[in-house]
Amino acid sequence: MSLFSIGELARRADVAIDTVRYYERRQLLPQPKRRASGYRQYDDEDVRRLRFIRRAKGLGFALEDIRSLLDLSLDHDHGVHGLRARAEAKLADIDARIAQLQKVRRGLRQLVADCPGSGALDHCPILAALGAKESS
Amino acid sequence: MSLFSIGELARRADVAIDTVRYYERRQLLPQPKRRASGYRQYDDEDVRRLRFIRRAKGLGFALEDIRSLLDLSLDHDHGVHGLRARAEAKLADIDARIAQLQKVRRGLRQLVADCPGSGALDHCPILAALGAKESS
DNA sequence: CTTGACTCTGGATCAAGCTCCACGGTTTAG
DNA sequence: CTAAACCGTGGAGCTTGATCCAGAGTCAAG
Structure with missing residues (x-):
């Protein structure tokens, strides 16, 4: 079947x-x-x-993004027009996400690590991890 | 000011x-x-x-999640009730996200790598990267 | 004091991503 | 053959996260 x-x-x-x-x-x-x-x-x-x-x-990808990822992956036997470019842009996007998540991760781990007894953190490590620099 | x-x-x-x-x-x-x-x-x-x-x-965090992250980080001078547990759950969640993103990343990189000329990939490496196992 | 730029509140409206519903045809187990 | 379980379509409705708006008060410059 x-x-x-x-x-x-x-x-x-x-x-x-x-x-x-x-x-x-x-x-x-x-x-x-x-x-x-x-x-x-x-x-x-x-x-x-x-x-x-x-x-x-x-x-966290939008359905539209997913659709284009899918198109990307199925286009392979057609031309290779902007395929690489699109894939690479996606890749950069993903790398950025990973990097940001790792920042949050470090912040959270620190929170967990610092807190066990009852903590002496005078201000939030999570906020610190992400809040430090501006940019988007 | x-x-x-x-x-x-x-x-x-x-x-x-x-x-x-x-x-x-x-x-x-x-x-x-x-x-x-x-x-x-x-x-x-x-x-x-x-x-x-x-x-x-x-x-990709929902506003509700963010609220709880924020609460988490500001609770420090209150009790340490389920704080660690909540933080650790969050952490596991983040690790999972990172892992998944890295899979997509590998798939995409392979796509980019294999395609340069006009590719000989017989089926999508992206689908392969994520589609292999079941689970959530 | 007048004008233009801000701000207040409460509620309407939007887009994305589903989810539900009604009404009607199809399949299948017994 | 018939009841239960499915499936089809089109469209309404819901949740999340904003965004917009009307009607009215506030502020700062000239």
């Missing part, structure tokens, strides 16, 4: 059925095959794709 | 005035002092706090 229903897809990828249809509308998922009755049919590829979307979303 | 208006605060922290009032309503900012006229008064501490919020938001 390699084809299954929308409900099955939703279950396998752990998202709501309505969400699947919503993603289809938003072009994050391709138009699926239909059987005579009009029922949608999916395969494992769709499950993978949906899971990818779920993860990317969890990382 | 150590006290200033809401407009000035907004300018210094680079957010909209309405956003400042909105954050106040949502308890991310404390109730500010008021002058006789009812005008709000702020100081540098508020600027720092606001900037912190802006950054955390940029990392």
Whole structure:
């Protein structure tokens, strides 16, 4: 059995059925095959794709971003127009996110480390970690 | 001059005035002092706090999360009840985010690396990077 | 005092991302 | 054949995070 229903897809990828249809509308998922009755049919590829979307979303990417990531990754057998450029921009964006998260992380760890007894921190290490410099 | 208006605060922290009032309503900012006229008064501490919020938001934290991070960091001179636990949970969350981002990063880098000419990737490295295992 | 720039409050409105609903056809187990 | 469980469509509704607006008071410069 390699084809299954929308409900099955939703279950396998752990998202709501309505969400699947919503993603289809938003072009994050391709138009699926239909059987005579009009029922949608999916395969494992769709499950993978949906899971990818779920993860990317969890990382704070907007659906639009995810769509472009997906396009990016599936364009490979077409031209290599601005592909690299777009991918590299994404990459820089991700690096920045990681760096910022690591700052927060350090701040939090310090908070945890300094607090055990009842703490002597005179002002918040988290605020310090992120609040120090301006910039965006 | 150590006290200033809401407009000035907004300018210094680079957010909209309405956003400042909105954050106040949502308890991310404390109730500010008021002058006789009812005008709000702020100081540098508020600027720092606001900037912190802006950054955390940029990392994908929900306002509610940010509020709790903030509470966490300002609770230090109160009890150390579940502080550590909360902070550690946050920390684990952040570590997970970083790990996931790094996966995407690797996938993207591979995409960039493999594509230069016109690529021979038979299926998306990004999907591979994130799509492999189940879990949340 | 007048004018223009600010500020106040409360509520309406927005965009994103879902989620729910009604009404009607389809499948499938018994 | 029939009931229960699914699925389809289109559109309304909800949550989050802002943003905008009206009507009215305040401030600072000239």
